[in-house]
Amino acid sequence: VEPDPALFSENERTTPRADERRAVHLPDFAFSDGSTMDVTIAYETWGTFRGDNAVLICHALSGDSHAIGWWDRLVGPGKAIDPARWFVIGTNALGGCQGSTGPATVVAGRRLGSRFPAVTVEDIALAMVQAVLEIGVERLALVAGGSMGGMVALEVARRMPTERVWVTASARAHGALQIGFNEAARQAIVRDPKWRGGDYPADDPPRHGLAVARMIGHLSYLSEASFERKFGRRRRESDVFEVESYLNYQGEKFTNRFDAGSLVALTRAIDAYECAELGPARYLFTSFTSDTLYPSHQLEELARMARGQGIDAEWHDIELPFGHDSFLLDGDRQGEIVRRWLGC
Amino acid sequence: VEPDPALFSENERTTPRADERRAVHLPDFAFSDGSTMDVTIAYETWGTFRGDNAVLICHALSGDSHAIGWWDRLVGPGKAIDPARWFVIGTNALGGCQGSTGPATVVAGRRLGSRFPAVTVEDIALAMVQAVLEIGVERLALVAGGSMGGMVALEVARRMPTERVWVTASARAHGALQIGFNEAARQAIVRDPKWRGGDYPADDPPRHGLAVARMIGHLSYLSEASFERKFGRRRRESDVFEVESYLNYQGEKFTNRFDAGSLVALTRAIDAYECAELGPARYLFTSFTSDTLYPSHQLEELARMARGQGIDAEWHDIELPFGHDSFLLDGDRQGEIVRRWLGC
Numbered sequence: 001v002e003p004d005p006a007l008f009s010e011n012e013r014t015t016p017r018a019d020e021r022r023a024v025h026l027p028d029f030a031f032s033d034g035s036t037m038d039v040t041i042a043y044e045t046w047g048t049f050r051g052d053n054a055v056l057i058c059h060a061l062s063g064d065s066h067a068i069g070w071w072d073r074l075v076g077p078g079k080a081i082d083p084a085r086w087f088v089i090g091t092n093a094l095g096g097c098q099g100s101t102g103p104a105t106v107v108a109g110r111r112l113g114s115r116f117p118a119v120t121v122e123d124i125a126l127a128m129v130q131a132v133l134e135i136g137v138e139r140l141a142l143v144a145g146g147s148m149g150g151m152v153a154l155e156v157a158r159r160m161p162t163e164r165v166w167v168t169a170s171a172r173a174h175g176a177l178q179i180g181f182n183e184a185a186r187q188a189i190v191r192d193p194k195w196r197g198g199d200y201p202a203d204d205p206p207r208h209g210l211a212v213a214r215m216i217g218h219l220s221y222l223s224e225a226s227f228e229r230k231f232g233r234r235r236r237e238s239d240v241f242e243v244e245s246y247l248n249y250q251g252e253k254f255t256n257r258f259d260a261g262s263l264v265a266l267t268r269a270i271d272a273y274e275c276a277e278l279g280p281a282r283y284l285f286t287s288f289t290s291d292t293l294y295p296s297h298q299l300e301e302l303a304r305m306a307r308g309q310g311i312d313a314e315w316h317d318i319e320l321p322f323g324h325d326s327f328l329l330d331g332d333r334q335g336e337i338v339r340r341w342l343g344c
Numbered sequence: 345v346e347p348d349p350a351l352f353s354e355n356e357r358t359t360p361r362a363d364e365r366r367a368v369h370l371p372d373f374a375f376s377d378g379s380t381m382d383v384t385i386a387y388e389t390w391g392t393f394r395g396d397n398a399v400l401i402c403h404a405l406s407g408d409s410h411a412i413g414w415w416d417r418l419v420g421p422g423k424a425i426d427p428a429r430w431f432v433i434g435t436n437a438l439g440g441c442q443g444s445t446g447p448a449t450v451v452a453g454r455r456l457g458s459r460f461p462a463v464t465v466e467d468i469a470l471a472m473v474q475a476v477l478e479i480g481v482e483r484l485a486l487v488a489g490g491s492m493g494g495m496v497a498l499e500v501a502r503r504m505p506t507e508r509v510w511v512t513a514s515a516r517a518h519g520a521l522q523i524g525f526n527e528a529a530r531q532a533i534v535r536d537p538k539w540r541g542g543d544y545p546a547d548d549p550p551r552h553g554l555a556v557a558r559m560i561g562h563l564s565y566l567s568e569a570s571f572e573r574k575f576g577r578r579r580r581e582s583d584v585f586e587v588e589s590y591l592n593y594q595g596e597k598f599t600n601r602f603d604a605g606s607l608v609a610l611t612r613a614i615d616a617y618e619c620a621e622l623g624p625a626r627y628l629f630t631s632f633t634s635d636t637l638y639p640s641h642q643l644e645e646l647a648r649m650a651r652g653q654g655i656d657a658e659w660h661d662i663e664l665p666f667g668h669d670s671f672l673l674d675g676d677r678q679g680e681i682v683r684r685w686l687g688c
Contacts, residue, residue, distance in 0.1 A: 176575035176587040177568045183588040184559040187595070188532055191552035208535035215528040216560060224521045224639060231520035233618070241615065243520040244527040251531070271585065274577070292636065295568060 023099060024131040031117040041131035042099025043091040046076075047083030054137040055086040056128070058145030058152040060328075061217075061266055062258055064098035065090040071146075073331030080335035081144070085344065089135065093152065094127040095119040095265045103261025106202060111261070113199035119265050121148075121273040125155030132160065139163070142342070146170060146327040147294065148270050158279035165279075166338060168286040169327035171298035172305060173274040178293060181220045182267040185213035189260045198261050210260040211251030218250050223290040223323030278306055283313040284341045286334055288326040290319075314341060367443060368475040375461040385475035386436040386443025390420075391427030398481040399430040400472070402489030402496040404672075405561075405610055406602055408442035409434040415490075417675025424679035425488070429688065433479065437496065438471040439463040439609045447605025450546060455605070457543035463609050465492075465617040469499030476504065483507070486686070490514060490671040491638065492614050502623035509623075510682060512630040513671035515642035516649060517618040522637060525564045526611040529557035533604045542605050554604040555595030562594050567634040567667035622650055627657040628685045630678055632670040634663075658685060 022043055029039040044065045047053070057067040057075060067090035068076045068083070075081040075088060092100040095116070103116040117123075132140070139161035145153035150170020157165045171178070192209025194200055222230070231243040283306050287299035296317045306313030318333045320326045327334070366387055373383040388409045391397070401411035401419060411434035412420045412427070419425040419432060436444040439460070447460040461467075476484070483505035489497035494514020501509045515522070536553030538544055566574070575587040627650050631643035640661045650657030662677045664670045671678070 173577060175568065176571035176577070176585070177563070177566075179575075179577075179585050180559075180563050180571060180587045180591055183585070183591055184556065184563060187559060187592065188556045191556060193537060212528065212532045212535060212556065215524075215531060216563075219521070219524050219528060219560075219563075222521075224519065224636065227520040227524060231523075233517060233519070233523075239616075241520070241523050241527075243524045247524055247527055248531065272583075292568065 024134045026127060026130050026134070029094075029127060029130070031123050032120045033118050035117045037101070037117065039094060039101035039127060040099070040105075041091050041094065041101075041127050043089060043131060043135070045090075045135070046088040047086055049087040049137065052139070052141060053085065053087050054132070054140050055081055055088050055142040055144065056132060056140050056153075056156060057081075057088060057090045058128070058143065058149035058156065059090070059093065059096075060145075060147035060149050061263070061270070062254070063149070064096065065092045066098075071328065073329070074335060074338070079331065080338040080342075081142075086141065087137075089132060089137065091128050091131055093124045093148075093266065095124060095262060095269065097259035097262040100127075102259065103198060103265055104202070104259035111199070111202050113261055114197055116261070116265060119269050121151045121269050122155050124269065125152050125159055128152065129156055129159045142166065144168075147324070148266065151270055151273050151275070154275050154278065157281045158277075162279060162281045164284070164342070165281045166284040166286070166341075167299070167302060168334060169288060169291055169294045169299075169324055170302075171294055172302050174271050175298070179271045181216060181293070182271050185216045186264050186267060188212035188216060189264055192260075195260065198264070200260075205255070206260050207255045210255050210258065210263065211248075213260070213263055214251045214254040214258075215247045218247055220293040221323060221325045223292060223321060225290065225321045226323050226325075229321075275302075275305075278302075278309055278311055280311070283311060284338065285313065285315040286327070286337060287315070287317050288320050288322070288324070288330075289317060290321045291324045291326060293324040368478040370471060370474050370478070373438075373471060373474070375467050376464050377462050379461040381445070381461065383438060383445035383471060384443070384449075385438065385445075385471050387475060387479070388434045389479070390432040391430055393431040393481065396483070396485060397429065397431050398476070398484050399425055399432050399486045399488065400476060400484050400497075400500060401425075401432060401434045402472070402487065402493035402500065403434070403437065404489075404491035404493050405607070405614070406598070407493070408440065409436045410442075415672065417673070418679060418682070423675065424682040424686075425486075430485065431481075433476060433481070435472050435475055437468045437492075437610065439468060439606060439613065441603035441606040444471075446603065447542060447609055448546070448603035455543070455546055457605055458541055460605065460609060463613050465495045465613050466499050468613065469496050469503055472496065473500055473503045486510060488512075491668070492610065495614055495617050495619070498619050498622065501625050502621075506623060506625045508628070508686070509625045510628040510630070510685075511643070511646060512678060513632060513635055513638045513643075513668055514646075515638055516646050518615050519642070523615045525560060525637070526615050529560045530608050530611060532556035532560060533608055536604075539604065542608070544604075549599070550604050551599045554599050554602065554607065555592070557604070557607055558595045558598040558602075559591045562591055564637040565667060565669045567636060567665060569634065569665045570667050570669075573665075619646075619649075622646075622653055622655055624655070627655060628682065629657065629659040630671070630681060631659070631661050632664055632666070632668070632674075633661060634665045635668045635670060637668040 192206035303315035494511035536550035647659035
C-alpha cells in the first residue's frame, strides 16, 4: 500500500528522466587517494547561459542531477532560483549512482564495486568543477546545496570563481551523532551476506541491508514532532503502525533506485570531511530549529568561521517543525531569505 | 579494542550472577492473546522483608533482575533505594532472556522461538505480580522503573496493592518516532537470513541483525551533545572514528548476552502498549530535558493523566545532558527527588 504522496522525505520525489540527462567525460580524473580513473559526470541544465548567471545545485546523499524535481520548491519557474533568470546546473555526484561514475558503474560486465576509489567530498567537488568548466561555465553566480550538498558547495567555491554560496542544513564537519547514524546504516549494508566486500553482482545486491540503512536514515530526517504529526499511533492494518509501514515502504523503494555501494562510499566521504577554510565569496547559511541531524549550531559555526576569515556571511535559523527534511520541504521561508540575499 | 569503561549505555554494566538468581514457576500462565504456558520468572532480592517495605524494580528493554547492577546509582547501600530499609525485588521480564521464559527458552532441545506468544506489557506485569505474590509479598511500598520498566511499573500498580509508583524516562504510550526506532531495529533482525522466522538454532542466531539493531538503539540513548562530548571526531585508528568503534563494540557485545527473539518480542510489546488508566497509588514522574527518545512531554502527559483521575502525582523535568541514558547515569538528581518524595 502506497502512503500519502505528501509523506515524502529526503529527495524521494526525484524522478530523473534519462532523456534530459547529459554527461561530461573526464579522462584520468585524479582522486585524492592518488588513484586515477576515467569518470563520467551526469548533468542537467535549465535556462539560458548569459555568462554571469550560472547556478550550480549540489544534491544531498540520495539525490541526483534533477534539481527541478527534488528541490522544486526552491528551484524552478516562479521559485527563488528561477531558470528564467538563472542558468541552473544540476550534476550527479562522483560516487553516486544516477549517471555519474561510482561503485555501481559497470565496466566490462562487472560493477566497479570495491575497485571504485575511496572518494572524498573534495573529489566530488573537483569533478563537479571540471564538469562545469567543460560545459563552458567559468564562474558561478551561485553554488547551493543542502546536507551533503552543502559540504560539496563549500568545496566547489574553493575550486572555481564563485560569487555566492548558499549552504542549508549542513555542516563544516560531521559530529559524532551524524557519523553514528551513517555507521549504523553502513553496518546494516556490510553485514548483509550479499554485500560480499562490495563486489556483488548488479542483479543480486544487498537489498535488505540497504533497506534497513534507509530506514535508519529516515529516523534522522524528521523531528519527533513531525513523526508524531504524520503518523502518531495510527495503524494501517490491525497490527501494523503507519510509521512501520512508511519506513518499510521507504526502505524497499530505495532499493529500486539506489546502490548500496554508493551509500557506503558517499557516507564515508561526508563523515571524513572537514572544511578547512572558506573560498572567497558571499555566504548564506540557513538552519532549522527542529533539525536534530544537522543542528543549528553547526550552521552558526560556519557563519562564525566566515566572519573569522573576514568573509561576508549571513546565518538564518528558521523555526519550522519538519526536522532535517525542512530544507527540502520549505520553499517559503528559505525562498524569501534567498531572494532577499540575491537581491531579486 | 575495548572503549573506556565509562562509556557505558542502557544497562550495559549489567553483570548478572547466576548464583544469586532464583526463579518462580507459574504453571498455565494465561497470556492476553488467549494462549497459556508454564512460565518461569527469574528474580533476585536484597534486604529483609518486613511486611510493608517491598520495592519492585522493573528493568528496561535489555535489562534483567540484577537491579543493584544496572541501576546501582539509585538502588543499593547508601543510595536512594537502600536495602537496609527496603526489601528490593528485581525480576526478569516475561519474554526476556535472563532467566525468565521467552523466545530463547529451550524446551525439548529447541528454542521456543516463534512458539512463544505475542507477549504484552500487561502480560509482563501480570507475571511479575504473580511472581511477587509467590515470594510472599502481597503489597508493594513502591514499584519503580525506567523506559520499558516504567510501562511495566504502571501496569503492576493496576494489578496489586501498591503505595507508590515511580516512572522515569518512560511514556503512557510510544509515539511514532519511538515505534520507528524499534521497527528499524526489528527489521535489521528479521531481514537477517539467519532469523528464519524466529526459529533459529541457539548456536546460530542472527548475530549481525542483532548487532545492527543494538547500534540503532544506541543512536537513541544519547543526546547529540552527549555523543559529541564523548566522541567528537576523535579517531581510534587512522581511519576509524571512536563513535564507529563504540557502536560496533556495543553491537557485538550485545549479541553475547541478548536474544534477537526477545528484542523483537519486547519491542513489539512496548510499541503496542497504551496505559488506559492509572492504578490507585501516589505517583512520581521524572524526565530529562535532553531525552530525545522519551521526551519530557510524555512524562508531563502522565502527570496530567494522574491529576485527571484525581491521583496525587509529581512531575520533575531534570536538566541533564545525557539523553535517554540519564535515567541510568543520574543517581544524584533522581536520588534527591526520590528520597524527598519517599520522605527519607
